[in-house]
Amino acid sequence: MKIEQIYTGCLAQGAYYIESNGEVAIIDPLRETQQYVDKANKENAKIKYIFETHFHADFVSGHVDLAKKTGATIIFGPGATTEYDIHEAEDNETFRLGNVTIKVLHTPGHTLESTTFLLIDENGKNHAIFSGDTLFLGDVGRPDLAIKSDLTKEDLAGMLYESLRNKIMPLEDDVIVYPAHGAGSACGKNLSKETVGVLGEQKQTNYALREDMTKEEFVEEVLDGIPPPPQYFAKNAMMNKSGYDNFETVLQKGDVALSAEDFEITANQEDALVLDVRNEKDFVNGHIPNSIFIGIHGGFAPWVGALITDLKQPILLVTPQGKEKETVTRLSRVGYDNTLGYLDGGIEAWKKSGRDIETIESITAEEFSKHYKSSNINTLDVRKEGEYKAEHLDGDNVQHFALDFINDNMNAIDNHKTYYMHCAGGYRSVIAASILKARGFDKLIDIAGGFDAIKKTDLPTTNFICPSRL
Incomplete structure (x- = not known):
């Protein structure tokens, strides 16, 4: 038996290649599928199954193309309906792959069709779970992404609670956990930077797996602090459902x-x-x-x-x-x-070719510090809400203007004013400046190095303190 995690940092996403006795299963493949075909060919193996843990919202999976290339069967969990051919598995259904078995554990909550795949080794021992967005290392999937469902996020969170306790937590502590995402994914809140773990450790450290946690406590904690999903999530989920x-x-x-x-x-x-x-x-x-x-x-x-x-x-x-x-x-x-x-x-x-070129004014944090002290300047902090609340510049003209929601908040700033802009390190502020510049805001000054550089100056900072945690 061979298991390989194929991790893509930009998406913080893990796809999986499982091989046993010349037969291969791919779990949650990326859009570009030739890599899986080449890998199987190199091993003189054949791709038999393509398992999808759910309708992904944060990326377009490669299952449709891969099935066309290889003739492999696409397998989703219970409740999945698509506009292309799949095998809709039943809860506890098993699939033979060479000398190993893959068992379907229906684990709704992140989405209704969310499914965990349990790998049982040659000796009949539970070896690993491919948990999709049901269980991450350090967190669980956000329960607010169901497609066209009348269920509330509270309903889905309650389902996730039951799925974790009835399907995942009873498994042995030494079962390996292979999640669909790691730190950086918007599919959860506090994902670990690690991309492989064991279930016993998660039972000890993952807040969502506390044994004494009630369903009401779980629902409250899992929903606390979840930002609105990015606008493309629902669109990607529909592409994964309908084809592309x-x-x-x-x-x-x-x-x-x-x-x-x-x-x-x-x-x-x-x-x-x-x-x-x-x-x-x-x-x-x-x-x-x-x-x-x-x-x-x-x-x-x-x-x-x-x-x-x-x-x-x-x-x-x-x-x-x-x-x-x-x-x-x-x-x-x-x-x-x-x-x-x-x-x-x-x-x-x-x-x-002689065509026009434009630039954006950029200054160092030290130069910004001098301007900030000498005049009443306007500053835009384009970091995420959590970053801003943790620490930001102290001043009446410091405005939180999160890049995530820039398209919705254009009317919150004045194109007649000059704005000094920063993020954490310089990447996001230039994104924001480029978007504003294209919309007619031409009095923009980027602070190179962002807040990381600003903190090295002597400018005052402040934060929001939650009274309940004092």
């Missing part, structure tokens, strides 16, 4: 080199969004007018999903050299399949 375009076709359409002239013509004719994925420092120093920055080196796909509201939006790319195909691939992972090409030769080709 072939990945190779999407890649072929997007991996097209365009001259500066053709790039500009296409942008105008197709009303395309110009997405610049270079480093934030490069973007600040020179970019195509009205282009949006989301750097590929950061949390690229989740930020694209949170900020670009139309999955069908035509997109043109400005990328570092050699990152063109990777960028198209990573966009497709979250359902953005309408990439039309990239600027051949990058920003230097645009400059050589």
